[in-house]
Amino acid sequence: MIQSSPLIKLVKIFPWESPTFRFSVATAKMIKPVLIITSILTLTSEMLKDVVRTKTYQNVIYRNKFLFQNKVVLDVGAGTGILSLFCAKAGAAHVYAVECSHMADMAKQIVETNGLSDVVTVLKGKIEEIELPVAKVDIIISEWMGYFLLFENMLNTVLYARDKWLVDDGVVLPDEASLYLTAIEDAEYKDDKIEFWNNVYGFDMSCIKKQAMMEPLVDTVDQKQIVTNCHLLKTMDISKMVPGDASFTAPFKLIAERDYYIHAFVAYFDVSFTKCHKLMGFSTGPRSRATHWKQTVLYLEDVLTICEGEAIIGSMTVAPNKKNPRDVDIMVKYSLSGRRCVVSRVQFYKMR
Numbered sequence: 434m435i436q437s438s439p440l441i442k443l444v445k446i447f448p449w450e451s452p453t454f455r456f457s458v459a460t461a462k463m464i465k466p467v468l469i470i471t472s473i474l475t476l477t478s479e480m481l482k483d484v485v486r487t488k489t490y491q492n493v494i495y496r497n498k499f500l501f502q503n504k505v506v507l508d509v510g511a512g513t514g515i516l517s518l519f520c521a522k523a524g525a526a527h528v529y530a531v532e533c534s535h536m537a538d539m540a541k542q543i544v545e546t547n548g549l550s551d552v553v554t555v556l557k558g559k560i561e562e563i564e565l566p567v568a569k570v571d572i573i574i575s576e577w578m579g580y581f582l583l584f585e586n587m588l589n590t591v592l593y594a595r596d597k598w599l600v601d602d603g604v605v606l607p608d609e610a611s612l613y614l615t616a617i618e619d620a621e622y623k624d625d626k627i628e629f630w631n632n633v634y635g636f637d638m639s640c641i642k643k644q645a646m647m648e649p650l651v652d653t654v655d656q657k658q659i660v661t662n663c664h665l666l667k668t669m670d671i672s673k674m675v676p677g678d679a680s681f682t683a684p685f686k687l688i689a690e691r692d693y694y695i696h697a698f699v700a701y702f703d704v705s706f707t708k709c710h711k712l713m714g715f716s717t718g719p720r721s722r723a724t725h726w727k728q729t730v731l732y733l734e735d736v737l738t739i740c741e742g743e744a745i746i747g748s749m750t751v752a753p754n755k756k757n758p759r760d761v762d763i764m765v766k767y768s769l770s771g772r773r774c775v776v777s778r779v780q781f782y783k784m785r
């Protein structure tokens with residue numbers, strides 16, 4: 434498994450807005466501003482260079498011009514304005530690109546440089562605070578997904594925009610997001626991340642282990658590590674759901690495909706654009722081409738010795754953290770009643 438650099442893990446998708454980023458800025462006040470700007474640009478380019486992500490949006494827009502022609506579009510969290518530019522090229526009547534960070538200033542320049550100022554209007558501010566020059570829009574487009582789909586909680590911003598501005602038969606892009614769970618072998622990396630604390634240069638630091646166990650790890654999982662089937666936990670219909678639907682408990686059953694050991698659960702998501710002429714979308718799963726979201730690894734207290742055909746049965750409860758709704762609290766209940774291993778546990782995790 435390839436470990437992310439700590440900075441990338443800390444600041445992730447829209448760093449300049451993230452509390453963790455503010456933390457990293459606060460603790461790194463001595464870092465020259467230019468370095469911080471560089472890291473924002475590094476992350477912006479990481480997103481743009483994520484070909485699975487950006488090309489899918491481009492293909493959805495360019496191959497489905499019938500959706501956009503003469504339509505008013507709202508781009509929620511426009512960043513550099515890339516999705517707005519695609520929509521303008523696809524024939525949208527007008528695109529409102531709303532971005533709360535300083536990237537909005539760049540987006541304005543980018544729109545001008547590309548001669549699209551007549552079609553794209555960049556508005557700097559939070560969706561929840563800005564006023565749109567129009568009463569309604571026909572389409573809402575956004576790339577709001579965080580690690581584990583729900584980390585950073587930008588989904589609520591999209592739902593807010595949908596309820597305020599989208600016409601009754603309007604389109605939300607993407608309009609479906611699904612969260613999946615599977616189980617993997619990961620002895621080497623679990624040793625490195627968790628058991629490491631047992632003996633640090635001869636000292637017992639095992640008290641840190643508990644904390645380490647609770648932190649899901651965002652990383653790339655090799656598909657060879659997968660031991661069970663993949664179970665669909667939850668599908669969200671972005672055009673209809675309410676914010677409360679992002680808190681849920683979902684049962685799962687993971688059946689071993691071979692005799693092996695299990696060290697962790699792995700969560701990942703797919704998104705779909707069901708209003709396209711042909712269904713389009715992408716997966717962030719370990720069997721698909723890697724994206725900057727990677728996968729989310731949740732280590733287990735025990736190593737499960739599982740035989741082919743045996744099942745881990747359980748449930749996952751997901752909810753935004755009450756104090757900081759951008760964080761995600763996860764509870765996993767699971768049990769295995771196998772020939773070589775009998776386990777029943779509840780584990781708590783926190784994405785932050």
Ligand SMILES: C[S@@+](CC[C@H](N)C(=O)[O-])C[C@H]1O[C@@H](n2cnc3c(N)ncnc32)[C@H](O)[C@@H]1O
Binds near residue numbers: 450532561578
């Ligand atoms: C994941 S980035 C996507 C940027 C761009 N749409 C793209 O696809 O490259 C999400 C963007 O949403 C912005 N954002 C997050 N919350 C927002 C809010 N409440 N109002 C406006 N923009 C927001 C962030 O600053 C960030 O630039």
